[in-house]
Amino acid sequence: MITPDEITAKALRLYPKVIQAWLDDRELFPHVLRSSKTLGDDIVESISAVQELRNRSKERLGYGYSVEWVRRKPRSSGSNEFPNRILFETRDDLLRLVAKQDEFCALQSSVAKIRRHVPELEAWLRSHTMQLAGVAGAVDNLISVVQWFRKNPRPNRFAREIPLAVHGKFIEQRQRILQQWFDVEGVLSPDAIRADESNFFRRYWLRDWEPLITLRCLDEATQARFGLPCSEASIPIDHFNSVPLDGVRIFVVENLTNLRTFPQASNSIVIFGMGNAAVHLRTLDCLQSNEVVYWGDLDVFGLRILSQFRQLVGEARSLFMDSHTMREFPDLVHSPKKDYKIQKLPALLLPDEEEAFHACNEPKLQLEQEWIPHHAVLAALASLGDVP
Incomplete structure (x- = not known):
């Protein structure tokens, strides 16, 4: 037979449906609880359980669950009343039992305010009732922000x-x-939202901490364009984008030591990719209009980033990220420190890069970029020729 504690647990699970019914202007009460009416074999324990059920019912407390009784006469005892049906007669009975009266009252007030001031959120109200219950005390301020x-x-x-x-x-x-409210159609005008931006502040045209781009100018003329007192610096993206960079070759590396030791080259800069170049560098305008060369680790993860990077900038070259590099430096190829699952071939790799990907994937190998000898880097840059 169901116990008072089990009834309370059922009431708590029913609470979201109570809110939903109220929002829909739909009557939910009286509400009958599904419960077992089977008594145990021990008649003394059964009678005690029945008495506990009665003592904690609306009949005794004035609120909570109600019990419809039926008189029965078990074979081993005299006639007694046993529960036939358990129900909540009113919404208030349930709310008082689970101590949700104040919360529900605050929620009712919040919904009324939202419907009055931001009616576009009606559908959101119906699908986020419990979330709203958790922020009812902040609704006035939320509405003022909207x-x-x-x-x-x-x-x-x-x-x-x-x-x-x-x-x-x-x-x-x-x-x-x-963000949930702002993105509801009609709450803000479409031109007030950057639909392709996931960062909350930038999405709604707020200022945010600007990521710093770490770069090194590889010749004095390019350094003068940026107005930098030294060749290496970390500058905000907005300042970076304000510098006209036509006819510049841009190298992207994933290792700071490689950035600082990168050879001098005319009309060139080298940028630190921060481990996920396609994500961090996507707001740099110059990547769309200049020759770009990407140099990351020669392993499945570095080649995946290369593929993502090409989705961003188009036909970016790679440096030391192909099967020729693995054959040229076989002694530098080794197993990574961390194990990983076999990776899927990225989409935008060239044939010799695909060959390197397969060579690194199955045996799980890598050639980290900082292991490439400096003389090989000099030779590779010489083979690129002048900036087109």
């Missing part, structure tokens, strides 16, 4: 600079729900 962004699209300022009566980190801490 209204401000509606009046001030593309603000181009830091979130903490927005003139609202919310604490400094409010938008940062609530960005998940704000």
Whole structure:
């Protein structure tokens, strides 16, 4: 037979449906609970369990579950009342039992405010009821943020600079729900959203910490273009993009020592790719209009990044990332420190790069870029010739 604690657990599981029924203006009560009415073999224990069920019911407490009783006479005892049906007669009965009255009241207030001020969120309300219940106390501030962004699209300022009566980190801490709201059709105008941007701040035209691009200018003329006091520097992406870089050869490497020891070359720069060049460098305008040479580790992961990089910039060359390199430096090829599963062949590799991928994949081999001798790097750059 069901116990009072089991009834409470069922009520908690029913709570989201109570919210949904209220949102849909649909009546859910009285609500009958499915439960076993089978009594145990020990009649004394059964009668005790029945008494506990009665003592914690609405009949005794004034709220909670109700029990419809039926009189039975078991063979081994006299006539007694046993539960025939257990139900919640009203929504308030259930809410009081599971101590959700205050939460539900706050949720009702929040929904009313959202429907009044941001009616476009009606469908969101119906699919995110429990999430809303968790932020009911912040709804006034959330609505004020939405209204401000509606009046001030593309603000181009830091979130903490927005003139609202919310604490400094409010938008940062609530960005998940704000993004859900902002992305609902009609809440913001389409031109107020960068649809291809996943970063919350940049997506809604807020200023954010700008990633720094670490580069080294390989000749004095290119250094002068950037206005740098030294050949190597880390600069914000916006400043990088403000420098006109037509007719420049751009090398991308994944090792800082290689960047700092890269040979001098006219009209050239070398950039640190930070381990995932296709992600971190995709906002650099110059990659679309100049010759680009990518140099990463010669292993399955480096070749996968090369493929991703080509998706970004088009026909990028590779350096020391082919089967010829493995044959030229067989003593430098070794097994990686960490094991990994066999990888799928990336899409945008050239035939000799594909050959290197297969050679590294099955036996699990690699040739790290910093192992390439400096004289070989000099020879490779000489073979590239002048910048076209």
